[in-house]
Amino acid sequence: MGGSGLWVSRIALGTMAWGKDTAEEEAAEQLTTFVDAGGTLLDTADVYTGGNSERITGRLLNSTVRRDDVILATKAGHTPDGHRPGDTSRRHMLASLEASLRRLQTDHIDLWQLHVHDPATPVEETLAAMDAAVTSGKVRYIGVGDLAAWQFSVYATWQQAAPGWERAPVVSTGNEYSLLNRRAERDVLPAAMARGASLIAWAPLGRGVLSAKYRNGLPQSSRAALPHMAAYIEPYFDERSRRIVESVCTAAEGLGVSPLSVALSWARDQRGVAAATVGPRTNAQLVDILSQESTELPAEIRHALDDASAVPQP
Numbered sequence: 001m002g003g004s005g006l007w008v009s010r011i012a013l014g015t016m017a018w019g020k021d022t023a024e025e026e027a028a029e030q031l032t033t034f035v036d037a038g039g040t041l042l043d044t045a046d047v048y049t050g051g052n053s054e055r056i057t058g059r060l061l062n063s064t065v066r067r068d069d070v071i072l073a074t075k076a077g078h079t080p081d082g083h084r085p086g087d088t089s090r091r092h093m094l095a096s097l098e099a100s101l102r103r104l105q106t107d108h109i110d111l112w113q114l115h116v117h118d119p120a121t122p123v124e125e126t127l128a129a130m131d132a133a134v135t136s137g138k139v140r141y142i143g144v145g146d147l148a149a150w151q152f153s154v155y156a157t158w159q160q161a162a163p164g165w166e167r168a169p170v171v172s173t174g175n176e177y178s179l180l181n182r183r184a185e186r187d188v189l190p191a192a193m194a195r196g197a198s199l200i201a202w203a204p205l206g207r208g209v210l211s212a213k214y215r216n217g218l219p220q221s222s223r224a225a226l227p228h229m230a231a232y233i234e235p236y237f238d239e240r241s242r243r244i245v246e247s248v249c250t251a252a253e254g255l256g257v258s259p260l261s262v263a264l265s266w267a268r269d270q271r272g273v274a275a276a277t278v279g280p281r282t283n284a285q286l287v288d289i290l291s292q293e294s295t296e297l298p299a300e301i302r303h304a305l306d307d308a309s310a311v312p313q314p
Contacts, residue, residue, distance in 0.1 A: 001111075001274050002171035003196035006141055008071050010268050011290065012041035012200060014279035019052030021229075021281050027056050028064045029283040035065045037290045041275050043174075043200070045075035045115060046100050058105035067106060074100050075115035075145050086116035090129040097133055108138050113174060114155065115145040123158050134168040143172030143197070149187030156195040172198050172274065178267050179244050179309040180206035180236050186311070189272050198274030204267035205260060205278065209236040212249055212259040247308035251301050261292035266305055269297070 001008055013034045018027045044053045054074060061067045076096035079087045112133060133139040144152055156170040173192050177184045177199060184199060192199055205211055213222055252259045268276040280286040
């Protein structure tokens with residue numbers, strides 16, 4: 001992970017659906033499958049399903065797998081029920097940390113991530129709070145979530161430039177990144193690598209579209225058929241996305257693997273990416289994803305997909 005000594009699995013298990021689309025029993029199966037396959041990075045956030053994702057994660061880490069078998073990552077900063085969309089003040093950040101620790105039933109977070117940029121709070125105040133969390137032993141490493149490149153650069157540079165040898169560097173940034181969304185390559189990914197941080201790529205399957213499940217219509221059992229998820233996926237039902245999905249299918253047919261395998265491998269193995277986060281609803285979906293771990297794209301296939309999904313220059 002970045003320039004740190006932290007090693008994580010190339011696939012991260014996302015838990016955004018735990019407690020809503022994924023019941024606790026199914027989540028337990030997923031976590032067991034993930035750890036048994038060698039997965040380590042488990043990603044949640046204090047706002048996922050109103051805190052239920054963290055609560056389920058905490059119960060499972062005390063009943064289903066060993067706490068030491070996972071690298072536990074969570075996030076803070078969003079305030080969906082507050083009077084402002086984000087709050088990264090020292091008061092809110094440290095209170096959020098304590099609440100997360102209680103829900104997760106643990107005494108420390110391995111990777112604590114700033115989920116949002118709050119323009120109303122000075123950067124140095126936010127980072128001082130995160131430093132305090134590391135110094136206290138309640139946090140091991142710090143990262144940021146889905147920030148713009150300039151925001152990431154401000155946080156990472158300030159953290160490196162401010163005095164104090166004990167300051168914890170920003171080791172990761174979490175951004176959407178797939179063949180359907182390569183915006184991170186323009187600025188966030190180069191900024192992260194320049195500052196010794198790694199990208200945690202979320203939605204590496206293009207919100208499920210790159211699996212080709214929507215190639216011939218809308219399956220009623222799919223996430224896009226759920227009323228609360230349709231708006232999240234529909235932006236990738238455009239003509240550009242359709243062409244990219246066809247390119248992925250062509251590559252998959254030539255290699256004798258699934259479209260999911262091609263799309264995941266492309267994102268996972270990009271330079272600067274430490275892990276690709278998947279968020280399956282069912283254990284069967286996770287088993288399918290993990291079975292693709294050995295797929296490595298030949299250089300010519302990777303270059304062809306690069307061309308097919310190239311982002312138009314502004």
